[in-house]
Amino acid sequence: MGESASIEPQRHDDNPLLINSVPRRSIPTYDTLSYDDYLQKHLTPNTPFILSSQATRDWASARTFRIPSCSTPSLPNLSALRLYAHHVIPVANTLRQQFSEFERSEQLLGEVLDLWERDEGKGLYVKDWHLMAEIENEGRNVQEVYQVPDCLRDDWLNPPFDRRLRPRNGDDPLPNPTSTSSSDFRFTYLGPAGTYTPLHRDVYGSYSWSANIVGRKIWWLFPPDKLGSVKDKHGELVFDVRELKDEGGGIKILQEEGEIIFVPSGWHHQVLNIDFCISINHNFFASPTLPLIYETLCTSQLRVEEAISDVKEMIIERVGSEGDLWEKEWVEEVQGLLERDAGWGWKGFWQTVKNNVQNPPALEILSPSTQLRDGRIIDTIKKFKGRRDWLFLEDVGVIIQNIEKSIGPSG
Numbered sequence: 001m002g003e004s005a006s007i008e009p010q011r012h013d014d015n016p017l018l019i020n021s022v023p024r025r026s027i028p029t030y031d032t033l034s035y036d037d038y039l040q041k042h043l044t045p046n047t048p049f050i051l052s053s054q055a056t057r058d059w060a061s062a063r064t065f066r067i068p069s070c071s072t073p074s075l076p077n078l079s080a081l082r083l084y085a086h087h088v089i090p091v092a093n094t095l096r097q098q099f100s101e102f103e104r105s106e107q108l109l110g111e112v113l114d115l116w117e118r119d120e121g122k123g124l125y126v127k128d129w130h131l132m133a134e135i136e137n138e139g140r141n142v143q144e145v146y147q148v149p150d151c152l153r154d155d156w157l158n159p160p161f162d163r164r165l166r167p168r169n170g171d172d173p174l175p176n177p178t179s180t181s182s183s184d185f186r187f188t189y190l191g192p193a194g195t196y197t198p199l200h201r202d203v204y205g206s207y208s209w210s211a212n213i214v215g216r217k218i219w220w221l222f223p224p225d226k227l228g229s230v231k232d233k234h235g236e237l238v239f240d241v242r243e244l245k246d247e248g249g250g251i252k253i254l255q256e257e258g259e260i261i262f263v264p265s266g267w268h269h270q271v272l273n274i275d276f277c278i279s280i281n282h283n284f285f286a287s288p289t290l291p292l293i294y295e296t297l298c299t300s301q302l303r304v305e306e307a308i309s310d311v312k313e314m315i316i317e318r319v320g321s322e323g324d325l326w327e328k329e330w331v332e333e334v335q336g337l338l339e340r341d342a343g344w345g346w347k348g349f350w351q352t353v354k355n356n357v358q359n360p361p362a363l364e365i366l367s368p369s370t371q372l373r374d375g376r377i378i379d380t381i382k383k384f385k386g387r388r389d390w391l392f393l394e395d396v397g398v399i400i401q402n403i404e405k406s407i408g409p410s411g
């Protein structure tokens with residue numbers, strides 16, 4: 001394994017976006033990372049790392065998306081992206097902020113490429129484009145773009161394609177298996193130098209990895225205990241950490257072309273494109289981190305319950321507080337809103353666990369031991385059965401029974 005725990009001070013060229021120095025890289029960089037090291041050193045302790053450009057050297061996009069030249073960083077081959085010109089893609093205008101987001105629109109990729117080729121649309125950032133799902137829906141293989149590195153294959157949010165389309169007998173398909181807008185968490189980003197993603201934390205408290213095919217990015221990473229310094233005077237998280245003294249004092253990293261960065265669960269981060277960048281990322285989680293994802297959903301549910309506490313009063317007024325009726329209705333109300341607010345509720349959570357137990361996404365040697373996996377699931381089931389929702393969500397009960405049948409009872 002080629003590890004360089006702290007590589008040389010980072011190169012500062014004359015790129016104007018690199019005016020503030022990027023400190024020596026403080027997280028490990030690996031040429032190769034075995035599954036066991038990934039599990040022990042990063043997934044379980046929830047710490048970041050980088051895979052060197054060797055990890056993406058053989059990706060098809062490392063040839064097709066770059067204009068062939070001997071310079072690094074490369075220039076984007078926008079003509080190659082014309083293959084996808086018909087895709088309707090989400091675009092953020094990073095020059096126009098609307099409350100805590102950028103103005104967003106949906107456009108044909110071809111129209112955005114036209115603008116860039118005319119040297120216009122400099123603030124436009126194509127974000128969360130489901131390129132891989134589109135390719136698969138068009139009957140082709142994502143290998144025309146990339147291959148997931150071995151150590152990152154145990155991905156419970158993005159099961160292999162054949163499994164998404166043909167769930168095993170008795171399995172419920174994943175939600176909306178043919179809709180490219182919500183079927184997966186594999187995204188492609190592209191945008192000129194200066195476009196950026198403001199400070200945020202990933203959906204579901206998931207992990208993410210992000211590979212730079214073209215260009216370089218600056219990442220600011222903030223572990224959960226370092227969030228105090230990125231809040232404004234009202235206690236709200238800032239939009240752009242560059243407004244802050246010392247940029248909030250988090251971990252600042254220059255990600256070179258070809259490198260893959262791993263962002264731990266629950267860590268806030270901000271990302272700036274230093275050059276024209278094309279990147280691919282996955283949001284994901286796996287069984288060793290199930291408890292974190294579970295806690296994130298519990299916290300989201302508490303927020304929802306607080307936000308609609310008046311609805312509880314209304315239900316009680318209408319059906320009375322005797323018996324279970326009001327509580328059943330309240331639990332259903334909360335789950336409905338949770339699905340819209342957090343992206344999923346308990347049904348989606350347990351369905352995902354069931355699907356991954358019954359059809360593991362990665363080979364055994366690229367997954368935790370069955371004992372570790374089942375231990376995490378059993379602990380999480382026990383915690384869940386201590387909640388009152390559990391008594392009212394009958395369909396969730398059936399899913400959990402199914403999981404227990406697959407792994408043995410949780411006692």
Ligand SMILES: O=C(O)CCC(=O)C(=O)O
Pocket residue numbers: 189196197202208209210217263269271272279281282
């Ligand atoms: O590259 C970007 O602009 C954002 C990527 C990101 O936030 C992520 O991969 O979690």
